[in-house]
Amino acid sequence: MTVSGIIKRIGGVFLVLLGVMLLIFIMLRIIPGDPVSVMLSEHVSQETIDRIKISMGLDRSLPAQFFSYLKGAVRGDLGESYFLKEPVVDLIAEAFPYTLKLAVFAALIAWAFGIISGMICAMFNNSFPDYLFRGLSLFGVSVPIFMVALCLQYLLYFKLSVFPLSYDGSFGSMVLPAIALGWNSAGSVARLTRSSLMEQLGSPYIDTAMAKGLSYKGAVIKHAFRNAMLPIVTMMALQFSGMLSGAVITESIFSIPGIGKLALTAIQTRDMPLLQGTVLFTAFLIAIGNLLADVLNALLDPRISVS
Amino acid sequence: MKKVFSILLITAMVLSLTACGSKNAGGADGDEKVLRLALNADIVSMDAHVTSNDYIVPMNVFDSLLTIEKEEDGSTKIVPSLAESYEISDDGLTYSFKLRDGVVFSDGTPLTADDVKFTFERILTLPESVQTDFVVLIDGAEDLMAGKADSLKGIDVKDDHNFTITLSASFSGFLAQLATPSTCIYSRKIVTEAGGDFGNICEKTIGTGPYIIKEWERGKSLTFEANPKYWGEAPSAKKVVASVMDPSAMNMAFQKGDLDIIDCIFLDPNVVDSTYRNGKYDDSMVKVDRMGTNFFMLNEAVPPLDNPQVRQAIQMAIDRQSILDSIYNGDGKLEDGIYPTGCVIYSNENQGWLKYDPEGAKKLLGDAGFADGFDMEISLDSSAGNQNSNMVQVIQDNLAKVGINASIKSYDRASYLDLRNSGKAPSYLALWLLDYNDPDNIIYTFFGSKDNTVLRSNNYQDEEVIKRIGDARQIVDPDERAAEYAAIEKKLVQEDAVWVPMFSLKHLFIKGDRVESFKPQWAGWSDMYYKDIVLK
């Protein structure tokens, strides 16, 4: 990938973000319900509804609302949350560290488990360790994430008292949500590592290396693993941006006030500025993740030269 | 490559360790007087004027002029709080109050009568205020809201401690309204200085109440500390941490001793039954009547529900006792009217008339020309929980037995509220919990004006009855008032079958080992007055 290629890709990121904003606009048009009903809930009266709609600026037409939003967004102002009465930028800045911490931790757990078990499977192909870890990784891809979370809470908090129930800021309280969030990723990384390593181990250069006197283990680690990393790293980059943006379920079970929970609340309460802000932010993260995956790909693949 | 990767790994690990490791797990650490509670959702604002759902801060950090005490027999009594005494004029229009001496806000600002005037003016003039209904009857309120006046004419500040409130029309529920957290008293100086931060930033949200709000971690927890300058008796718990939790998490945390009180309303009644009603917790159960009516609303604007005979048939077709028994383990009481048990005007005469009678229902349907039944739709708020959805499914089953083919359509909460407010929800199951103990609170909300009948999707048509509900507010004589409210209730529910009254429920709490005693809020809300919880 060349420098101009990277610049082109960055341009692409902006185009995608523009598309996301357009999509949000369409979402705004089709989704029923408005924040005033949610705010008043059971305690409604017509007079209050009308007055609050005006005070929130909801009496303006949708395009007018959207374009004033767009204008603000260009200047880095994402508006103010209807409910929390704080700038959306601040709310995202408050929530993001939680999500980031969780994602980093989940990714480390998932990848460590995934890569190691994938390697074990490949090296002991069709023997007991292979079956064991393959079984485990299948468990990883087949159980719904909320079941994992509940079982972890039951077992490790309720029965064994090893970890706290929900996130309280301490290191230990991050372990359960991280396992729950990383669960599916661990499974897919393990499976990909296995298949990718197997492919490499079948190549003739491994035989050459072993003929030169390298042990089997040495050959796996030195040669095959390096080449097998390529698709795995791509997958990891995509998974990481996915974790940053998609931790909705984990964050709500473990009461972590991160981006996912913020976005969930925003859509449930029709807090449009907050919804627009969080969606835009996560779209940005995903776009960056994709870009990073491509760059890593170029760096790692000897066949693609880096200029 | 491998080296780079492992370095990355190690740095990331160290970073996350240092980032997370510093903070101590709150709650169980040494401090004996910490009360640990759970919330099912985070609050939206700490300012009572902009939220009608989140009252824990108004209840604990602020005080109202009056407050309510529940007697042994279940009746309620209005008692002084910030107002030490009051007098009502004979025409029921003018209330003279005297404020308690020596009350200060937790930053030391003294409370004056002017603060009361300021608070009520703010309720009326704040653009996003949701509490105007509570003070709109004060003389001059309409003018202030419309911008025709600069101040609230009806409140006359005599000196720092004495003031009068004059109403534009007499309303005997007014004192009860002043005893709600919705009308808690703010300081003019503090609120003006805080501006937009009031209600959002803890240090600026200062009240006279027994607690100070110390920290609000959005989406996570609220931390309260006892207010050393509180005018009343110091509360038992010196610190209160209320954390947002998922119901199954609450259940586990309580059984592990990490929560001091569990509110069973958030748990499935079957879980409550198997976990807490097995004798082990009998001594630590705290029960209170939820002063609220569960009802099944029928929309008169949606044929064939416009036919009163059809609505009466539906009233008879629903087996309320079996719903109460199977879904709530019988922990409640059937209601046949509008006002719930415990309400100041509760007519025993209007009870006991509605019996489960599917045969009678079929006959009525036949008379109305629907012998072969008809199709109808039930709107369901999908966020309202398993119980609600189960109840609606049983109602569907009951209706099927008399030939009515009801389909259930689910909506998320915001869409559901929108549909209901537009007057187009065909039928729905809901609950109204009293804000203050007066029949007006429930009947006016649902049937008191043309707008209200649309907002509640009942579209009740009889203008004469709607007018009577408005007029009943102003009756001063208690007996006359009781008779009129009972008569309206009878007309609405028995003759016009506006809704199917279901039941009122008990609200069950279980207190943990560290709690000596606990009095729930008088109407059975989930929000508690923390000063009513005594730790061992």
Add this chain to the structure above:
Amino acid sequence: MKVKDFIRNRMAFFSAVIIILIVLFSLVIPAISGFDPAGQDLSSRLCPPDSVHFFGTDELGRDVLTRLFYGTRISLLVALIPTAISVLIGMILGITGAYCGKWVDFMIMWLADVTLSVPGMLLAMVVLYSFGGSFISVFLSLVILEWGSIARIVRSSALSIQESEFITAARTMGVRSLSIILRHILPNLIPTIIVLFTLNIPTSILSESALSFLGIGIQPPGVSLGLMVNQSRQFLFDMPWLALAPAGMIMILVLAFHFLGDALRDILDPRSDI
């Protein structure tokens, strides 16, 4: 022939048998169990498994076994139909993009990138909030979740097929585009598409259960595996049969389709990494 490979591959064969059995059961059991999946019996609520109700009853006294297989039927439908639609859409757009190139390709890939950049659950919620929790809206939201990545993979496979000499030759000889696509590109893509289809089914099943967790998705009185797990979440430790039966069924289905997909990939050997 490939069929022989398939039978020889024990895992694939076994998975296929399991899937067929589950499909058969889901068709037959609700009909012969003697219970209606929606039939309430409030007098026998939350019965543990016994000889009448093999898997016990739920909180409204409905037979869990009947509901389990009825729910499986619905979940299979929810998995198959949207997956088929998204594979079809992904295939058409992917091939069109690869074959036309230029701005058509750009627009299609841009659209895919945009939908893939918005957190999937939020997008699904918007669809479900807008159209209510009906079958159609669950289908629609799953299609929106899935089509983008399928289009991407199909496109890259189609691109590599296009590079082959006989297609370049056909193009220079002036063979009509449609006939090149139908005669040459599509047949070569079929292995990729079959594998994509099989592997996306478990994804749909898991997505549906995630939607149920968030309280959207199939709504009561409808039945689906995800909804059953979610409704019995609170009883997980007190009355485990309620949650374990549907959760176990989800696992078995997801694993069976995974194995089948893997085996098909090995046997059919499609060109790209999926």
